[in-house]
Structure formats: structure tokens, C-alpha cells
Amino acid sequence: MTTTYAALLRGINVGGARKVPMAALRTLLEGLGYGDVRTHLQSGQAVFSRGHGDEEDIAGEVARAIERHFGFGVDVIVRDHAYLEAVAGACPFPAAGLEARQLHVTYFSAPVAPDRFAGIDGAAHLPEEFRLGDRALYLYAPDGLGRSRLADQLSRPRVTEGLIATTRNWNTVLKLVEMTRGATEAAG
Missing domain, CATH: 3.30.70.1280 (SP0830-like domains)
Structure with missing residues (x-):
């Protein structure tokens, strides 16, 4: 098989x-x-x-x-x-109503404990938001990844230390499923 x-x-x-x-x-x-x-x-x-x-x-x-x-x-x-397919299906954001540049998934090499994100003030970055999934992080960045202050915080060593982390936009997420x-x- x-x-x-x-x-x-x-x-x-x-x-x-x-x-x-x-x-x-x-x-x-x-x-x-x-x-x-x-x-x-x-x-x-x-x-x-x-x-x-x-x-x-x-x-x-x-x-x-x-x-x-x-x-x-x-x-x-x-x-x-x-x-x-499970990662795409579990997206906590309304992917169908967003542009691909607004939604990203960071894939991690291993599970990530929520306490790694404890120092990030989510309210300070609104309307940008993130949610954890299964060895993945979903990021909603309405102005795109390149302008995202939250993306910068999420890629800091305290979050990614000891892990491989790589981010893909929503079009690529769906294309890989296909x-x-x-x-x-x-x-x-």
C-alpha cells in the first residue's frame, strides 16, 4: 500500500x-x-x-x-x-470569505504547547488573530503576511525554539490537499 x-x-x-x-x-x-x-x-x-x-x-x-x-x-x-485535509477542514476562520493572502497556516514539526504563546497579547494585534491546531497555527492577517505585526511575534524564538516551522498561504494549503x-x- x-x-x-x-x-x-x-x-x-x-x-x-x-x-x-x-x-x-x-x-x-x-x-x-x-x-x-x-x-x-x-x-x-x-x-x-x-x-x-x-x-x-x-x-x-x-x-x-x-x-x-x-x-x-x-x-x-x-x-x-x-x-x-484535516488541517484545511479545521480552519477556525471563514476561509471561503477571505482572500488567500489574508489566511495562512504555519506547519510545525511537533505539537506546540499553548504556553509558548502566553507572552503574546492578542488584543494588541486585532484585527489580526491566530489559533492553534494540530501541529499547525492558523493566522488571519487582513493586510497580508508581509504587513503583519502578529506574524513577527509568532515567529520569535520563544515560540519556535526546537521546532521546524514553515508557513503557507491558504491557496497553497488547499492546493496541497488537492x-x-x-x-x-x-x-x-
Whole structure:
């Protein structure tokens, strides 16, 4: 039985640094024995199928292969279709009524305790808001991520220390659900 996964690479192809061409990434993943490999955008999303395995082990395998091939380390989070779909379905904000630039999901490598956010005064950042989910954080930023003061607070070391955290806009969240669904149905 195969499982369909998405690999979320953190901090590649930003401002011309840490370049990972998507064609080379697809070839690299195929070389690891992954099937149905596809990528989305240049910002580091790959979808693939393989026999069911531990997401952390797969992420480590992908990260090591990228470092060997490209010569620099990249943080990688791997999640299966069921998880991605559950995160999209659990959105606490009215996603259908918002622009994709207003809604983001930060995926974490492990569960995050709410006390990490204790020092953030939510009322001081309104109308921006955030909510915790399952190894995910939902951020509503009406003026977009680039202008969000709350996003800056949420990315501070006291929140992210010891974790991999990578953020995607709502369009990408939904696209990854769609891409992994399609591959899951084809593999099933």
C-alpha cells in the first residue's frame, strides 16, 4: 500500500538564496524511490507517494538528500494527505470569505504547547488573530503576511525554539490537499 505525502521545504528560493530548482528536486525525490513526484510553485512543496512510513523519518531522508545534492541544509516537514485535509477542514476562520493572502497556516514539526504563546497579547494585534491546531497555527492577517505585526511575534524564538516551522498561504494549503488527494486516488 502506498501513502501520498507532501514535503514542505523551509526557506528555499527566497531572494536568490538557497536555490533548489523544482526539476532537480523532482529528480532527487525520484532517486530516493518515491513515485508520482510533483512540485508546486518555487517555494518548496513536493508531493510524492511511497510505502507508508514515519513522517519524521521521511523528512530526515529528504533533508539529508537535499544537503548532499545541493550543499546546504534545508528544514523539511512531511505530512500525509489525511493530515493536510484535516488541517484545511479545521480552519477556525471563514476561509471561503477571505482572500488567500489574508489566511495562512504555519506547519510545525511537533505539537506546540499553548504556553509558548502566553507572552503574546492578542488584543494588541486585532484585527489580526491566530489559533492553534494540530501541529499547525492558523493566522488571519487582513493586510497580508508581509504587513503583519502578529506574524513577527509568532515567529520569535520563544515560540519556535526546537521546532521546524514553515508557513503557507491558504491557496497553497488547499492546493496541497488537492495534489495529495489526486495522487492518493491514483495510487489506491
